[in-house]
Amino acid sequence: MELLEKNSKVCPVHINILDVYHARQSRIHRLDPRAKLLGSLMVILTTMLLPEGAWLPQGILFGLIVLLSFASRLGIFFTVRRSFIAIPFLLAALPLPFLTPGPPLWSLPGLGWVVTSTGLMRFLTILVRTWIAVQASIILSATTPASDLLWGLNAFRFPRLIVAIIGFMLRYLFILADEALRMLRARASRSPRLAGIKRPGLIWQSRVSGAMVGSLFLRSLERSERVHAAMLSRGYDGEMRRLYQPAFRTLDWLLLLGMILILCGIFSLSYWS
């Protein structure tokens, strides 16, 4: 029974890590995917190009994101809640406060590592930039279905092969993850733990895990061949095609124009102060 409980905990039935799109009826949802892609890119560029320690302009950017989040009917703190996904990536910036030369601020008790004020400033700036950039992408992906995003990338002459690969990844990552889950579940159901009997050694266990990864790879390879056959059967000739989509409307131009004005304002504010 305990084993069963443990299993159901480690092995959910279905994986939906990529369901980022949130269907709502809003102006933002109805915008042209190209306008949203450009807008998000501009916000990300702005937050990256703002000078270090420009807290007020970054704060205004954050306000803009909260506003967009509200306008998309996702809820005011939707992006904030989802943005924690980026925390692991911040680990890469963690050594910065210690390694950047500058006036010492504080030394780590026990280890004696010195935090410099320049380093701390740089770290905090990276923290804020990442946070804002991630939130901009969260709004983009929550208000635009994946297929429209891919179409937008195509429209911007993004290499077609890469767009196609992203599309297949989005479609099959679910299935691959489900397949991995089923394998894990099958392994867990055949890994009983009996009192008084030693479990197999770590090397043996890791060999099993290695074999599982290998077989997952083989299965994906075979599936890719079957998918390719299914595509060929319906006339696929190596080029990805899609139906014509609606053109830019006034609202899309207004959004872009508004974004440019706001972002220019934020820039001038940061240099003026």
Next chain:
Amino acid sequence: MHHTVDIRSLYFTYGDGTQALRGVDLYIAPSEKVALVGPNGSGKSTLLLHLNGILEGDGEIKVCGKPVRADNLGEVRAAVGIVFQDPDDQLFSQSVYDDVAFGPIYMGCSPAEVDRRVEQALTSVGMQAARNRVSHHLSQGEKKRVAIATVLSMDPEILVLDEPSAGLDPRARRELINLLATLPQTMLVASHDMHLVAELTPRMIVIDQGRVVADGSTGELLAKKDLLEAHGLEAPCSELTLAT
């Protein structure tokens, strides 16, 4: 009207040396519904993949009167719709609509025509409400129906189905049989589901070890218990014998 399949002495060997087809001959007349039965590994799926030139063996294959050759694969693939066994292989696009539109787009239809075909195909499988859904979120039975719609939208003359009822619950299976029975196309169905075969296809071809071992009316062949047993099959029981 020339929706025929004509195969003469077809041989095929896989890259690893497995001889999958060893001289298959068969002829299917226009609008005939035929079952292809046989044990696992008998060459059913391999044979189906030859019908639109995905696999190329030695021998002669004519579909709708046209030889299946590299230079007319496009035409052949528009004429033969293959529904694969695993709908997850067939549904590779971001949404149900994109998937059903895939074939018509490659056939060069105008956007309005693509739209019309998608609507019609989804309606005929009863899935029009799902047009904007993501394939991953459909049930197995729904996926199967959409998979059939992806082929129907190309308006094929010949419909080829690989294990259509595999993995379906009784209701989904029943709906599928009813749907297939209403479709007018020439049909070749590979299946282990002998109930489906008995109900849907008047003609049955038994294939084993890459050869056609029996070809005749479903009723007559299903009565030959020895033949079925020799090739790993089982007749559907008319009255249920309950396990005690």
